[in-house]
Amino acid sequence: MSQPRDRLRAAFRTALGLAGDAAVDDLAYRAVPQWDSVAHMQLVATIEAEFDIMLDTDDVIAMSSFAVACTIVGKHGVAI
């Protein structure tokens, strides 16, 4: 089983349609064309499914970068 941070990286790559080796740690919302509002909701669904959690609407709105996503996922009990 991969580490949670690696699973989150993979979720970002899958949801945003990025290459398998793309760097995501510095990604920010709308900083790349792939991370638009539609992809953002897909990203939320992918993260929720990956970690079996349910994000709040406030989390969805606040998730503006990979770093913030780490914090949010951690808030829901994932040791990341």
Next chain:
Amino acid sequence: MAWRSEPPLLAGRAALVTGSSRGIGEAIARALAAHGADVALHGLHDPEALTAQAAALAAEFGVRTLALVGDVADPAAVKGWFQTLFAQWKRLDVLVNNAGVMEGALLGMATPAMIDRVIDVNTKGAIHVLQAGARLMTRHHRGSIINVTSILGTQGGAGQAVYAASKAALLGLTWSAAKELAPQGVRVNAIAPGYIDTDLVRALPPAVQAERAAAIAMGRVGTPADVAGVALFLASDLAAYVTGQVIGCDGGLRA
């Protein structure tokens, strides 16, 4: 519903029907359960009665049920129901946005409190529930959302401006959500019932009831089961290519 399919049309599906303690919502919940769906019932109050209703439905049809109590106008309550649904079933395949209040008043007599309540429940409540439901559905790239509007929302009616406005808003909600969620495999449709034999319309004066019944081309008042049949179709894969539609269920009534 008298007919059956094998395997059941909705086997393995999880559904939530708001406002399902009685009337149209209860009939829809029964129809979904009768065709194999696990069903979460919802009511505004009386958790004991709703829990008993859920247990009876589970025993009759051999499906899982939940009882969710509270006000759709309260976003915190709605959030709590979906946390429960997620914890218990991990999924939602069918959402029927049916909870509503019907309060009639001439334009000059609609109070701010009455306007707020009708819009809060019928419109904002439906949006809260749809928002949360769509989030659960998009995880699995499948789902059917059914908004129960009204013929008053599609045609209007004297003395029903506020109620009609609250239900007309669901048309825009349906069309917009259908477009937004289609790429994620979630269908969104609406049913516009006409004059249906429920507690809400039985409370109308007899003269009004008679006048409305006389305007129905098919010559009879509708039943909750009539509406449930349309909901069952929209909930199932029979409607797999149907989204963004408003289906009248009114026997040819012209409001």
